[in-house]
Amino acid sequence: MLDQIHLLAAVTVLGVLEQAYFVLQVIYARRVFGISPPKISGPPEFERIFRAQVNCSEYFPIFLALLWQAGLFFHQGLAAALGLLYLYARYCYFIGYRASSSKRLAPMYFGTGILWILVAASALGILHFFLSHYVGLNVLQLLAA
Amino acid sequence: MLDQIHLLAAVTVLGVLEQAYFVLQVIYARRVFGISPPKISGPPEFERIFRAQVNCSEYFPIFLALLWQAGLFFHQGLAAALGLLYLYARYCYFIGYRASSSKRLAPMYFGTGILWILVAASALGILHFFLSHYVGLNVLQLLAA
Amino acid sequence: MLDQIHLLAAVTVLGVLEQAYFVLQVIYARRVFGISPPKISGPPEFERIFRAQVNCSEYFPIFLALLWQAGLFFHQGLAAALGLLYLYARYCYFIGYRASSSKRLAPMYFGTGILWILVAASALGILHFFLSHYVGLNVLQLLAA
Known part of the structure; x- marks a missing residue:
């Protein structure tokens, strides 16, 4: 079973490490700007870093x-490759948002695009499974014939 | 293996699409009320939409x-059916909260009720597995005898 | 398959129950301090409870x-034991943060330490799988020889 998920597991752990990096950046920014918990408002420079981390956290379960x-349902290697691209897009998003609100936009669109490709791959893979499981229709075999 | 999880996978992807819809509503509300990131406060109309999305995001990992x-441990079909009901409850919650704070309550209680049923199903299923795995006690066979 | 994940499933459900407890504490605090949704700011006593819950929610997907x-890749029993310790650390964190911002620190460091051990266990387990799967190198057998 593990050989069907080891690439996904590796990307998942990498994603956790990226989240840890973002959290450390917020802790560091709290020190620099002197904003102690539970406060979450402050100068825009702090709020951008804080919101960047919150946004990445919010999307993390969706991404996983x-x-x-x-x-599982489409292709492990392709999903893992898209996962790595997404983590890279999130890194660019965080660095961009820290610099200015507008610089978060390009990597945000890029990351969202990857998520939509993952949605499409998941939906196609699950649909293919439904068709072959319930209707006995194997689309891939039909296309190959 | 996939036939034991394909319904769960389908509900998971539907749940992601619902989260995407909520995020788009916040982006749209930010434009309507002229509230640019990283700001998250504004008129109550905006804050309700924003908080509705945050609340749905917060519960998404718990739901999954x-x-x-x-x-996995109780019944795939039942879990998937409850999952669809939960996603419907969350949609009503979002629409209700957008209209007024009090209109979020009924679908919130409904959704929470479904989560508790999922907790009970999970706990019973896992308990049943523990009893048959460690104690050799198969409760379902005992009840059937 | 279920015997390889039943302990993880049990800790997952326990974790959900803990999150439910935290959410109930926030609902209770909203009543005590008279802070109705969508408002999230108020006296420090309220904001600490609110932020404690948000922080626990944010880490929940990472923990899972x-x-x-x-x-799956290192050892189910060890992971589940570390998981229980983490849930205990989170409980102490919540209780501590409710009392004062500084009392959240010790359990926060403890919980973070457990997460890093889980990162190390995951990474080692996945690395071991990669080495034996792709390179044909079984480190455990080499060490035993």
Whole structure:
């Protein structure tokens, strides 16, 4: 079983390490700007770093859910590759947002695009499974014939 | 293996699409009320939409965790059906909260009720597995005898 | 398959129950301090409880991701035991943060330490799988020889 998920597991752990990096950046920014918990408001420079981390956290479960469905039902290698691209897009998003609100946009669109590809891969893979499981229709075999 | 999880996977992807819809509503509300990131405060109309999305995001990992445990250890079809009901409850919650704070309550209680049923199904399923795995006690066979 | 994940599933459901407890504490605090949704700011006593819950929610998907990778690729029993310790650390964190911002620190460091152990276990387990799967190198057998 593990050989069907080891690439997904590796990308998942990398994703956790990226989240840890973002959290450390917020802790560091709290020190620099002197904003102690539970406060979450401050100068825009701090709020951008804080919101960048919150946004990445919010998308993390969505990303993992899609990564694993696409990997299990479509193709593990492709899902893992898209996962790595997404983590790279999130890194660019965080660095961009820290610099200015507008610089978060390009990597945000890029990351969202990857998520939609993962949605499509998951949906196609699950649909293919439904068709062959319930209707006995194997689309791939039909296309190959 | 996939035939034991394909319904859970389908509900998971539907759940992601619902989260995407909520995020788009916040982006749209930011434009309507002229509130650019990283700002998250504004008129109550905006804050309700924003908080509705944050609340749905916060519960999403909890929902997925319960959906999958209930589906794997209790019954996949039942878990998936409850999952669809939960996604419907969350849609009503979002629409209700956008209209007024009090209109979020009824669908919130409904959704929470479904989560508790998923907790019960997960706990019973896992308990049943523990009893048959460690104690050699198969409760279902005892009840049938 | 279920015997390889039943301990992880049990810890996952326990974790969900803990999150439910935290959410109930916030609902209770909203009543005590008279702060109705969508408002999230108020006296420090309220904001600490609110932020404690948000922080626990934010880490929940990260915790689950690590628990399951460590359990699947390293050792299920060890991962589940570390998971229980983490849930205990989170409980202490919540109680501590409610009392004062500084009292959240010790359990926060403890919980973070456990997460890093889960990261290490996951990474080692996945690395071991990669080496034996792709290179044909079984490190454990080499060490035993």
